Amino acid sequence: MKRYRARRARHQEAAELNVTAFMNLMVVLVPFLLILAVFSRITVHELNLPGSGVADDDPPQLQLEVVVRADRVVISDRRQGVLQEIENQDSGYDIERLAEALVSIKTQAPEVDRATILLEPEIDYQSLITVMDTVRGTAPHGSEEQLYEALFPRVSIGDAPAGDGGPET
């Protein structure tokens, strides 16, 4: 019996795996796969479509419109007309000034939470999303403070009125 056990013990020792080579492989492979992994996450912007059943109980005193044209962004109120025009910079839309203007409008009318973005047909989708981010109130390029949190979260989309910018510049 003793002899049998001794033999079995010796047998088990022999069966032990040498994992060193495997560990070396893993040490290389894990960081490599982590580098390859794409840390992008898909999220969505929900839209308020006109006529989606949300009743306009009482129209707020400010009906904010952000008109995106090829060369500028115009902030206007449906009743008062143009509030501010923001010319493009060389790099494209002046998102920072747009955000500042929207923040100052929001401080004057804190109860307003909806806005309409009106676009010309040739505006590309990325610009739409960037402007929408700004109007919603999430700072476009992650400005230091979350100052712009929740400006006008209920965003609708529409067509920009024809003509080049309404009132003269």
Next chain:
Amino acid sequence: MQEIPSSRQVELPESVAETAPRETVIVHVAADEILVQDRPLASTDGIREGSELIIEPLRDALSSQLNNLPPAARQQAEVTILGDRSIPYDVLRRVMATCTEAGFSQVSLAVTQTAPEGGDSL
């Protein structure tokens, strides 16, 4: 949260939006063609040339998707548009109009979330 297939042909615009996508019908608007649930339907260039607001093949495909939904879900039917960042608003507008025409009352636009520079994402 829904697993949205990342597609080679569609480069989503970047945004800081944080709403997670839900299980919905998906419309891909790539630079060259439009697909519903990965089935190609129309070419994007053809749509740009045409002038009609409603894209017929897309509407038919969406209507049949709507019929596949359980009756309770039809009232609040949702659709997610995965649009390439380069497509003009003109095309997007027609796709959205077609979605509402087909009976989808909730439209979401899919974007790639970018980390705000200050904080870290994920």
